[in-house]
Amino acid sequence: MAQLSYREAVAAGIAQELRRDSNVVFIGEDIASAGGVFKATVGLLEEFGPKRVRDCPISEQAIIGAAMGAAMTGLRPIAEIMFSDFLAVCWDIIANQIAKTRYMTNGQFSMPLVIRTANGAGSRFGAQHSQSVENWAMAIPGLKVVAPSTPADVKGLLAAAVRDPDPVLFFEQKSLYGTKGEVPEGDHVVPLGKAKVLRQGDDVTIVALAAMVPRAVKAAETLHSEHGISATVIDVRSLVPLDTTTIFESVSATGRLVTVEENPRLCGWGAELSSLVAEELFWDLEGPIVRVTTPHIPLPAADSMEDAVLPSVERIVDSVRRLAD
Amino acid sequence: MAQLSYREAVAAGIAQELRRDSNVVFIGEDIASAGGVFKATVGLLEEFGPKRVRDCPISEQAIIGAAMGAAMTGLRPIAEIMFSDFLAVCWDIIANQIAKTRYMTNGQFSMPLVIRTANGAGSRFGAQHSQSVENWAMAIPGLKVVAPSTPADVKGLLAAAVRDPDPVLFFEQKSLYGTKGEVPEGDHVVPLGKAKVLRQGDDVTIVALAAMVPRAVKAAETLHSEHGISATVIDVRSLVPLDTTTIFESVSATGRLVTVEENPRLCGWGAELSSLVAEELFWDLEGPIVRVTTPHIPLPAADSMEDAVLPSVERIVDSVRRLAD
Amino acid sequence: MNDKIQNLKQDTRLKLYRSMLECRQMEQRAYDLFMQNLVKGTSHLGLGQEAIAAGFGVAMRADDYTFCTYRGHNHTLVRGVSMTGILGELMGRDCGLMRGKGGSMHLTSVEHGVMGSYAIIGAHLPIAAGAAWSAQYRGTEQVAVCFFGDGTTNIGAFHEALNFSVVWSLPVVFVCENNLYMEYTPIGDVTAVANPAADRAAAYGLESILIDGNDVDVVYATACKALERARKGEGPSLIEALTYRHHGHSRADPGKYRPDEEVAMWKEQRDPISNYRARLLELGIAEADLVAIETETDELVDRATEEASNSPPPPVEIAMTDVWADGSSSWRN
Amino acid sequence: MNDKIQNLKQDTRLKLYRSMLECRQMEQRAYDLFMQNLVKGTSHLGLGQEAIAAGFGVAMRADDYTFCTYRGHNHTLVRGVSMTGILGELMGRDCGLMRGKGGSMHLTSVEHGVMGSYAIIGAHLPIAAGAAWSAQYRGTEQVAVCFFGDGTTNIGAFHEALNFSVVWSLPVVFVCENNLYMEYTPIGDVTAVANPAADRAAAYGLESILIDGNDVDVVYATACKALERARKGEGPSLIEALTYRHHGHSRADPGKYRPDEEVAMWKEQRDPISNYRARLLELGIAEADLVAIETETDELVDRATEEASNSPPPPVEIAMTDVWADGSSSWRN
């Protein structure tokens, strides 16, 4: 085990896959010589050379299109889109081409590619560089969607994503890049589609993703120590495939579900989960399903306002308390 | 009142606004000389001339960008995106620019524009020309989202959209273009954000949108005549603003909610509605919330398969019956 | 170039003729079938534009890649794909290339290097660049050929793909089939330059190449040169081939926005197939050889039509398959 | 052109000098403020590139429109926007141009024609075209000026906006500030032509215009000509102005990827401000006049800093306002 930052785990994860399989390649803007604007890909050019780690023009459609064409013809590309907000400039290639091509061709193609991108708020970058858009991807049939919350999961899920024969959107949460944790050395793979139970409780199930996971855990601690409420906390990790088994098991037991989403409210992943539970586990529920989300607004830039609108530990605690009352 | 097709109502709606306000302009691909690929804009060039009704190159980013720039500087543009699937090629301008600019500038700009687009399946056009993507738009804070189901609403909601100071995505359902109905002559405006109760019942509330509305109504008739189940049917019409008042009133009364969505399942508008009800009306519910959607797959082209995957009257009937049991 | 054309082997010429003719007859049949309401959905015919697909098809190596558009029946056929599979797909039958899941706009046959037909303007240019990058990376000397229309030169992805391919010196050939119209709008009305591709080649440091796309010998020779350049690692080419579609844009379009004389001129004086037939006779090829090809082609089309017509609709269950590599469509465990 | 430059009025020259200097001093201060951690978030300085903003700012009519990028502090200031408002926005204070809701990358002041700073590459080119279309439609003879970087020429929206503007003959001036680098990557490494904008003008039927972007007289004269052309209804221009940024790309970037000699050369030999000061002295302008401007500028910057620093953070409630025209953020009734 090594102590790595989330950021270092990205480079470690990519390096592991580049070493393992010579068909893995990595492209993006400023990712090679410069080591990435978040310094998450430092050292890869030096180890693997410019044939496998390549800088690109500011041409997101070309980058993602090239990744697709390469994936269809034997490579396993990893492409970086610098900020997840910019997925919008190449959304056609992602949502209409990459996601649908295996299906439309009756399975003639595999599409083993990974799109990595920096997601989420907390850096005071304003409305066009702070969005959490994992729900955009979840809404598209044919895309797998992953968002790790720990350095170990970054490395392990990235490995699984690269080895997966289907396209994976890999959301790295910007506000977590500086966080640290133990990361297994050697080949480390965490299978896609498994949620992780971080804490067991009896009264309520809190499901969170990415940067909301540490907040949910903190909230659960407070709920326990200050309010005598015992919460299960689940890191959903993978939105597609979705581990309804693990989540449903917990909700059946606690009878209560709270989702914690960084995305703006409407049509977030929490809505989908809530609707699944309201349809399939209705008779197990002992109270309303509560969603804690960023309000349905673009994000403000100033620190005071940004902090105020993101789901906070306090807001999670309050929501759970209201529900448990 | 005149009997118009849904398609004719589009042209009537645009013409009404072009006549009313000289700042209204209309642009898109093949919309002028050719009258639109769906023949929904026939006659507008002839009446209003090429200054106000203009053909564009295949440059969706330029079209939508131009509409935005014009809306910021005193015009009220209507822009057509031929198929809603193509919103993906200009999604940055829609989701990151148009939706956020008023907010980011602390209200310095108004953004009075309408993006009209042909949405949905049923024409055997395959996976890239048949999607229902109203949920893509609903997920973006700052966009209003409308999808009429009748010719009268096409004209009336389009008028309201053009007169609205905020950006409106206006989804015309392809499979409805040929349907007919009474349309008020003279100035006809239907306010945004009002759902319409089409049928009152006691046992269950069925909420549907666009092409799913006639199917829901048909299903309600069958449920009544063949199974003795009495359903309220609500045409939600506007996803943003969302008329939770009307919908909640009905769900409180019936205790049961079924949504009927043409979009693929994950993160559809029905998920949002379900989550709202599961949070705010939980104690009024007498049974699970059921969503009837297209499965979470890209759409197949062949007629037999396309018909099989879209929510059918039969599937709605079955779902309600299972719920009511 | 003229030398190359003069010296074409007779065998190659007959291949070119056969290839164009197969395209023509297949699409005429497709037209008949949808007049009988046997083709559902839409359909975009390349009637009149056959020389471009055929010229490239004959020039390409079997393992090269083709990327084409919704107007791609011909580009698919010329790579050796089964006509039954194509007509079957148009008709939504189980024998269709993709068993009806894709439809006429998405014909694909990976085993023939037909890497898909793309229906949203522009997307396949960067995707073709990606396949070329893969070939370069793997060192296979395969080339990706990417066909698209004049209207496509005005969309952003065109620009990104061209720049990207040149910067990475990729083995890709971009072929703009300028048929003078985007959908219903004359290309000149919406384009800043007269030749939408050729006049822009310099913006990517490329040679401006403008050819008669209705002369299959010229297309073939141009294709050979561009393919060779790509294979030798000298990078991409951008070719603008002038042509015309005999029919409307798609099934629903009678093409009324085009002047009658213009249509008549292209059909009567510049038809790639009847003109080529005349040239072959002039060059001393025996008419009997041509008639043999014509008869065989008719038989081929009849056989394919029959096979496709006899094929049942696909089982609807397959609508729920192949979203993922494991064959399923399930998004949860 | 040279004539025009020779004949510039002294008054204009002093305006140009003052404008550049205000930009320089304001951004130096912004840099100091973020070294003190008073600027949150990111910040992209235009230090070294002031001549372009200033040359256009002085040439433009008060009701013309500016569209710029995240690197837009200077383009905003030169239109007459309050320096306090700019610094306040960078610091996230209530006195900020957008009360902290937009941040440094989105400076906007509609009353000054500053129609926004855009942070996703390419988007603002078509938006500027739209504003120009509106001016054309309304017959106001306003011009939209759109600033962007060299790296931006490789994205699709650039291509679409250029073609669209030419086809509609819009009154828009596209100004590419070629500072030799996209973010950290030299522009030559990722671009098919040497001059990313000038070498592509012909692809839109436009004249190729390549100027020294660090000579404010040249910028001013070029701006006047392009603005006049646009105002007269003769359509768009595309101008490539060569320049250099003295600092890294953004706050976090020390700019280490650039050779020391290159940085030194541009700072020492090609600094737009010190070179212009020397020229003004040569042209016989009294040093006292320059010193007066310098003193006034220092005072202006100090005053703005103080005002911004004294302004409180915005009330957090405003985060929930102005999504919609009715002032609210509510999406339900």
Ligand SMILES: Cc1ncc(C[n+]2csc(CCOP(=O)(O)OP(=O)(O)O)c2C)c(N)n1
């Ligand atoms: C992004 C996008 N915009 C619009 C369309 C609708 N459309 C389909 S074909 C076509 C015209 C294409 O013209 P061209 O590139 O010249 O090809 P041609 O049809 O003439 O072969 C248009 C506008 C589309 N499919 N995708």
Ligand SMILES: Cc1ncc(C[n+]2csc(CCOP(=O)(O)OP(=O)(O)O)c2C)c(N)n1
């Ligand atoms: C679509 C998109 N891709 C990438 C980025 C990240 N990014 C911000 S600035 C920049 C470099 C822009 O270079 P250039 O256009 O030369 O402008 P400069 O910063 O040099 O002024 C990049 C890649 C972005 N903001 N938007």
Ligand SMILES: [Mg+2]
């Ligand atoms: Mg064409």
Ligand SMILES: [Mg+2]
């Ligand atoms: Mg630059």
